Amino acid sequence: DQQVKQNSPSLSVQEGRISILNCDYTNSMFDYFLWYKKYPAEGPTFLISISSIKDKNEDGRFTVFLNKSAKHLSLHIVPSQPGDSAVYFCAASRGFQKLVFGTGTRLLVSP
């Protein structure tokens, strides 16, 4: 039972344009959401997070949007850069800092 889903396994974007990565969840008890970025042969690194009491959080080029009624969150990267090419995982917290991860979306930003 996949509680956190990333339905797009891959996304290709041109440098300078906006990248939008999507994530859906089923458990309404999740109270915190995170995005991680993973390069090949490295562990995931934390990117940005949002509490369920907010609907938007911004950090430089990265913005996360949360729509609780739709159980949907998205990560916007503007402008996209070739160095952003990586696999992006969304994750949701179900208490005591246990995270449930999505399946990942591979982003390719071409020059």
Next chain:
Amino acid sequence: DVKVTQSSRYLVKRTGEKVFLECVQDMDHENMFWYRQDPGLGLRLIYFSYDVKMKEKGDIPEGYSVSREKKERFSLILESASTNQTSMYLCASSPLDRDLYEQYFGPGTRLTVT
């Protein structure tokens, strides 16, 4: 600087062998986690520990055990390795603070069981 290290980057073992994967963190974090990452399945939690000698099962604990004798070290044990345990194994740690959800990951160990 936050650091989580894993004993091996690549490991090849035979079916039936006992396998130990070691993880060490230098951040004095209370929580430590073991995940496996498989294509199309994302990261799945195997076991976690919130204190020395404490452990809790994650979503896929079957075929695995863990040991946490010291705060900084968390070991994953495959009692009798099988080919379906071929995977990327990731260790993570986090502080015991309910306001901090971020986990810090090691580089991963790619285990192949033949």
